[in-house]
Amino acid sequence: MKCDVCGRAMRRWSVPPTAQEEKIWSCSWCHAATHVGGEWFEIARPSYLPMEMRWERAAADGLPADVSHAFGIFDMTLCGIQEDDMSPSDCWWLPERENACGACREAALVIDERWPQAMRGEEARVSVARRPGAR
Template identity: 40%
Template sequence: MDRGVRCEVCGHPVRSAGEGLRVCAHCYAVTEEGIGPWTYEPPSRRWERAEMPEPEPHHAYGFVNSTLCGLTGDDIVASPYPWIPERPAACPSCRTAAAVIDARWPAEKRLPRRIRSAADIENGAPPF
């Protein structure tokens, strides 16, 4: 843990994740140094599926060789595929953990990304 550094989302202590990244163990918010916290994503778009020796159930990758349900090991890595909690093959314990973590994000931090209108673009704002 980085002493004295608090999560910008929930206020809990954060730990360094290397290369200018900090991770909150409470709400799993990721903060980039000099940029701020990453945008909120719901559980169905937030987690990668863990690559593991056993193909099922599908576990959600947490951080540093672990799953949301607490499995750890050097052979657990993030896959390039999303973890979808609604799928039947999703680990029930990861599904529960994802819901608990999601509930820790305050409502005011869940604001949707701003959608640019045609008027914004016509006035010179970039279309993203």
């Protein structure tokens, strides 16, 4: 699948589809996500979010408690740490906090700059809703 934001190839998440048969694709370059299937959408493309609203804090047993890492894609932090039990937490990762990982902050800035201004509007990415009665 080709990324609608930057045009690069997207990679499918290696997790089983959800009960609604949703598959998730992410772009390794700009981190745009595309969800295919699901209960309400044929194709769902979440819109751009600024850095301070885009990333969740990573949670894993092997991560130090005194450093806040951003959960990226493919079960890795933005700075490249990968743990078997890593998942996003229920908390935002806030890049301006003193304990935010500097390498995650730098990666988040680079990723943010990769989104063209034209793709940052709320209506810039088109989602396709499922037709009533279609399966």
